[in-house]
Amino acid sequence: MRLLNRSAGRLSRHRRGPLAGLLVLLLGLILTGTVYAAFSPASATKAGKSDEELIQQGRELFLVGCAFCHGQNGEGVKSSKGQYGPSLVGVGAAAVDFQVGTGRMPMQQPGQQALAKKKVYTDEEIQALAAYVASLGPGPAIPDESEYSLEGLSEEEQREAITKGGQLFLTNCTACHNFDGSGGAMPNGKFAPSLKGVEKRHIFEAMLTGPQQMPVFSNDVLHPEDKAAIIAYLKSTEDTPEYGGFGMGGLGPVSEGMFAWLVGIGSLVGFAFWIASHTVRSKKKTAPTEGTEA
Amino acid sequence: MSSENLTSSVADTNAGEPAAAKKGNPAGKVANWADERLGLATLAKKNLRKVFPDHWSFMLGEIALWSFVVLLLTGVFLSLWFKPSMAEVEYMGSYDQLRGVPMSEAYASTLDISFDVRGGLLMRQMHHWSAMLFIAAMLVHMMRVFLTGAFRKPRELNWVIGGLLILLGILEGFAGYSLPDDLLSGTGLRIADGLVKATPVLGTYMSFFMFGGEFPGDDIIPRLYIVHVLLIPGLLLALIGAHMLLLVFHKHTQWPGPGRTEKNVVGYPMLPVYAAKAGGFFFIVFGVTALMGGLLSINPVWKYGPYDPSKVTAGSQPDWYMGIAEGLLRIMPGIETHLWGHTLSWNVFIPGQLMPIVLLMIVLSWPFLEAWVTGDKREHHLLQRPRNAPTRTAFLAAMMSIYGLLWAAGGNDILAVIFHLNLNHITYFMRVAVFVVPVLVFILTRRWCISLQRSDEARLLHGYETGIIMRSPEGGYTERHLPVSEASAYTLTARQRDQVYDAGADADANGVSRDGSRIARIRARLSRGMFENNVQKPTAAEIEDAHHHADEVHELEHAMEGHSADGHQFDGRHPVDGEELRNH
Structure with a gap:
């Protein structure tokens, strides 16, 4: 007690010292900071979460949801029949964002191809998973919005980019995805999915990482601005009205032929039936005349 | 000379006024003008009244x-x-x-x-x-x-x-x-x-x-x-x-x-x-x-x-x-020869x-092939019902199935995408199906047609189903059949009997094979295949016989008239106006 008193007395001797005010201010700030940190909501800490924490969170999620097929360290699992889940070393954050963000991963069931479905993880969880997978080896990162949008270009430049994107689309994409982006078949039950209503970021990532059957169009092969042009073209076709009327699925002549038969011939034969079933209507009762043909 | 005189093309009298319509029909005038120059009336007279069936x-x-x-x-x-x-x-x-x-x-x-x-x-x-x-x-x-x-x-x-x-x-x-x-x-x-x-x-x-x-x-x-x-x-x-x-x-x-023959056309005129x-x-x-x-x-x-x-x-x-x-x-496999x-x-x-x-x-070539097999050289203006040519109908159904299958095979990628099928499986399936399915369709359609012919025969011989269920004194139930109307009996029987071609003996009495007997045998085989199993229309005697039989049954029942079980008055043979169920 005396010791405390003595030291307090020694401290109090400095209470009017030139540095005292500064020191108290500093102590106060530290205290409030600590208390705030202890009681503030969890999300507020996220923003400041370090990469290591994110990776750690991603790893935990990975062990629960992905490791069964992709291995505990993302090294891939080989089944007796060949690959079970491929190695994720070097696929990059973009691949995770595409596969998990479109609901393709985690896969519902093994099959020829992972199907897009409602996504299972929240955006933060996908970020964490992406950070973890990205930490396994260098790979393409999640693109920034400036990479896949035409923002910042003049109207004329945007229009030119869309035209160019259309030509690039016809050259590189339609062989599998169809001229209208409505998708097409691939051998052995695989298929190129429809591109209608797909988010710009996901289209960009798909080109960048080449998911499933798709070839990789790396940024060296197809420059980011070309990718952005293709995306802009696709979005512009979604915005343009169907000039010709109902598009019947945008599948080409097969559905057109079906409509020609079902709607066209179907209704015309129906009309023929209708005409033939209506006999002559006249005031006089006319019996069918028998024409003895000369 | 008045202008009216000019309307008649040839003067047949020296009298003053030629006969002319009081009030000229403008359309008639134009038609007349054209006819006098083109002579279309004779052509049109015949063809405008040409009769088409409906x-x-x-x-x-x-x-x-x-x-x-x-x-x-x-x-x-x-x-x-x-x-x-x-x-x-x-x-x-x-x-x-x-x-x-x-x-x-x-x-x-x-x-x-x-x-x-x-x-x-x-x-x-x-x-x-x-x-x-x-x-x-x-x-x-x-x-x-x-x-x-x-x-x-x-x-x-x-x-x-x-x-x-x-x-x-x-x-x-x-x-x-x-x-x-x-x-x-x-x-x-x-x-x-x-x-x-x-x-x-x-x-x-x-x-x-x-x-x-x-x-x-x-x-x-x-x-x-x-x-x-x-x-x-x-x-x-x-x-x-x-x-x-x-x-x-x-x-x-x-x-x-009724009233329609090979020599007339029944219907309405063109105009x-x-x-x-x-x-x-x-x-x-x-x-x-x-x-x-x-x-x-x-x-x-x-x-x-x-x-x-x-x-x-x-x-x-x-x-x-x-x-x-x-x-x-x-679907064609990739075969090449070098x-x-x-x-x-x-x-x-x-x-x-x-x-x-x-x-x-x-x-x-189908019309000529068919004519060769049947040997039929007559003209035909009356149509056949599809069921009365079972082989021909079945052939078309088989061709339609091939057509449909190949058409589907041509859209195999669209089918694969829409129905989530395996593109390769569709192709393999089609390679087999184009050979198997038409055969099945052919057999099925042919038998179906022949069954329909049988049902026509049953209608002719035993009458149509009246929907009247009669209970016999023994307690058995039967459905009453009544003869079809004359008109529909005529329509059902208005077809020719198929004749199966017989090639005759391969060799004559001396063992010398006849000229062209091989071709004749092929023709006989085709003819048998096409017509042998068809149901031919009953002869007049057969129909007579069947009706006679029905009348006999009716005669037997007639004995019960007046004391038959209640409800028999509704057997479909009598007018039922004013009939009631007896109340007992």
Whole structure:
């Protein structure tokens, strides 16, 4: 007690010292900071979460949801029949964002191809998973919005980019995805999915990482601005009205032929039936005349 | 001289005033004016009253005819703006996504028709839809003619003309499909190029001749244009004219029935009834085509982009009428032979050249084949019900199943995407199915027809089912059958009995084989196969016998009249007005 008193007395001797005010201010700030940190909501800490924490969170999620097929360290699992889940070393954050963000991963069931479905993880969880997978080896990162949008270009430049994107689309994409982006078949039950209503970021990532059957169009092969042009073209076709009327699925002549038969011939034969079933209507009762043909 | 004197062409009297209508009908005046110069009245008198029989299936050919008229009308409109040139231009029209892209003039003018010519897109779409309907209607019409035996003597040549019309229609459609020079047309032409090149030895020469050099060259669009707007339409018009002249000359066939014979036609006259019906039908066909052209997008060329041999799109299919050729190509295994540095592409030659020719030959030769087997040299103006020619009906059903399967095989990628199927599995399935399914369909349809013949026979011999259930004194239940009306009995029996051809003995009494006995045996075999199992109509004696039997039963029951069980008064043989159930 005396010791405390003595030291307090020694401290109090400095209470009017030139540095005292500064020191108290500093102590106060530290205290409030600590208390705030202890009681503030969890999300507020996220923003400041370090990469290591994110990776750690991603790893935990990975062990629960992905490791069964992709291995505990993302090294891939080989089944007796060949690959079970491929190695994720070097696929990059973009691949995770595409596969998990479109609901393709985690896969519902093994099959020829992972199907897009409602996504299972929240955006933060996908970020964490992406950070973890990205930490396994260098790979393409999640693109920034400036990479896949035409923002910042003049109207004329945007229009030119869309035209160019259309030509690039016809050259590189339609062989599998169809001229209208409505998708097409691939051998052995695989298929190129429809591109209608797909988010710009996901289209960009798909080109960048080449998911499933798709070839990789790396940024060296197809420059980011070309990718952005293709995306802009696709979005512009979604915005343009169907000039010709109902598009019947945008599948080409097969559905057109079906409509020609079902709607066209179907209704015309129906009309023929209708005409033939209506006999002559006249005031006089006319019996069918028998024409003895000369 | 008064002007009235001039109205009579020849003066037959020197009297003052010739007889003239009090008030001249202006239409009559015009008609008279024309008749005096053209002499059409004699021709018209006969033909305006020409009688046509009334049945919905007789109007199927009309759909094709009116579609052709729509094609001519819309085609003329399109030809005013279309530029059949493969010269390269830079597109500067209204469609944003292609502005500034280099393309052929043909494609650019198609885009202009679609976006910058008022009503152009509607006309383009109507033209395309009516082309699809034209060929579809011709096929449906052909099926009707085939199923009812309307191709028999004297109409075999008209059948052949019809077959040629379908062939020309398909070629015309393909030429039109290739004209816009978009990615899809170019891909179609590439396949046509492949088909031509698959001709052994001559293939490459023919291809270079066709395209004026290596594919695609810059000659093919102008050449196809002349074929599309001049050559084939001219042939089509001529053949349609011949087809209809023969129709008038032969008179229309009719369904058998009371009062209808091989020597008359029962129906309504051309004017006013058929002129109204057929004219009205034209407007309906035009209206349906216009609705489809206005509401349903067909061949959106702007989405395909200009043709470039290095590009292709998923869902590249021909229009439906080429679907079977596409299907044959898609399911054919890749067989090739290499001989002295030459490749014989059986995988393209067989499905692309051989099979279509074989198919066409079968179609064109059927009337002659059938006439040879039956040996029937008589004229036939009364139609047959499909069930009364079971083998023929089954043959058509089998052909339809092949057609449908090949058509589906031609769209295998679309099926795979829509129904989540494996593309390879569809192809393997089709390779087997095109051989198995038609056989099954043939057997099934044939037996089905024969069963229907049996049911007709039962109606004739035992009467129709009245729906009246009678309880016998023993407690058994029977359904009352009553004889069909005379008219329907006549209609059911208005057909000829099939005669199975018998080749006779192979060798005569001295053991010398007869000339042509092998061919006769083939004919006998076919004849047995076609007619042996058919149910022939009962003879008059058989019907008499059956009715007699029914009357006997009735006689037996008659004894119970008055004291039969309650309800027997409703057995369908007596008028039941005022009848009541006895109350006891």
